[in-house]
Amino acid sequence: MHDAKNIINIWEISESDTLCHSLPLFHVHGLCFALHTALISGAHVVLFDRFTPEIVLDILKENKTDLACSIFMGVPAMYSKLIDVLKNQTLCFDHMRLWTSGSAPLPVKEFQRIKQIFGKEPVEREGMSETGILLGMFLVAVMPTTISSGVGMTGNADGNMAHALFVTIVSNCIAIVSIPLVLSIFLLLQQQDTVLSIDQKAIIVKLLILVLLPLITGMFLKKMVFNITANRKKIMGIINQCCVICIVFMSLSGVKEILISKSSSFFLIVPLVIVFHLCLLGFFCLVSRLLNIGKGKRESVIFMGSQKTLPLSVML
Missing domain, CATH: 3.40.50.980 (Rossmann fold)
Known part of the structure; x- marks a missing residue:
């Protein structure tokens, strides 16, 4: 405004x-x-x-x-x-x-x-290339973990998938309070007088509809309706990974004109995304080791803590 x-x-x-x-x-x-x-x-x-x-x-x-x-x-x-x-x-x-x-x-x-x-x-008018990259990476850092392929990767690594789901739900609940607070501090440090207004009630409703409801529905269908064999589970995992790749592709296609006009920035963003992803992986590996988190939960902490970065950071 x-x-x-x-x-x-x-x-x-x-x-x-x-x-x-x-x-x-x-x-x-x-x-x-x-x-x-x-x-x-x-x-x-x-x-x-x-x-x-x-x-x-x-x-x-x-x-x-x-x-x-x-x-x-x-x-x-x-x-x-x-x-x-x-x-x-x-x-x-x-x-x-x-x-x-x-x-x-x-x-x-x-x-x-x-x-x-x-x-x-x-x-x-002056572009926002430098601030845009900084703000985008900052948004990735404060965003909560998403379910997507993280749970599947946790299962493939013989981790505790139930714990991975728990980490996702808890991080999304905490984010309702933490995101407005952290972003306000960031805008203050950037000396921007933008007023940040986030509808926390709407976020809670979306969390219930988009995360908890599908989760409960899936658990019910798995237990009461479908008999998911190991082979089917593997196929569903591959489909899930392909869907994540498609989401990234669609997001990049949607900003085609911007990528063309900012080709030099694109070559900066791609290695930055990869390095940022590796840093998160390393950080959560270190945390799980320092806290002596046992096998099963350790995999869920590592994957769910860093899983969001590749699709989300490329989009932002």
């Missing part, structure tokens, strides 16, 4: 403006800087479900209908694709009063091309 109001004042966005919005809504650029800004100011929004340069250009060149836009917010990769589609066409964009670029550095050559083709200099 604070950032959106600042943008409204600085860029003089008002209810007479219309925003051409083709940024992803799961990213701070598309959600906070674009959509929230337009909604708070009372501006109109032409919202796309995805960025398709040909379709976006059809809207941007419109200057007489209700779809005529005055503001476009994008990333450098989007501008490059728009220019590639235009090729040698000469279109009039005099009705557009504001072009902005963010989320990645805009090369000088691209800046000049945008100015020449669209008729105005693009306004650049």
Whole structure:
């Protein structure tokens, strides 16, 4: 809210403006800087479900209908694709009063091309690459353990699967209180005056519905309905691992445009994720040894303590 109001004042966005919005809504650029800004100011929004340069250009060149836009917010990769589609066409964009670029550095050559083709200099806002990586890894650290493949890995290592489930439930319950507290401290250290508001009641409800209810249902079906043989258990474990990989793949596919525009950051994030994962594995191995945790529970502590990192940290 604070950032959106600042943008409204600085860029003089008002209810007479219309925003051409083709940024992803799961990213701070598309959600906070674009959509929230337009909604708070009372501006109109032409919202796309995805960025398709040909379709976006059809809207941007419109200057007489209700779809005529005055503001476009994008990333450098989007501008490059728009220019590639235009090729040698000469279109009039005099009705557009504001072009902005963010989320990645805009090369000088691209800046000049945008100015020449669209008729105005693009306004650049500073990206959040460094803070974004730091915040993402911090979020991974404070997030609770997820069930997913951790329980399966615990079982494959001859660990206590019941204890692994117990660790998951306890960590999720503690996270309801710990996450707001820890994130507030982090934002304070980053000198950000953002107000953190987390609906703890909603988290409890989701915990009951998404964790406890499936767990109880699965335990009931396993005991009363299905006779799960060792072979079936192995197959189900493989399916579970494949589902985790698919989740990571879908998450990365959803931020394709951001990854393209921040290719250098991607090569920093991947080794960082791996190192962070190995550090957690090493930490929980050390803890289990220092506390003299016996076999069975030791495997659940090690796997459930570090299992969340690979899928979750790549997404964040």
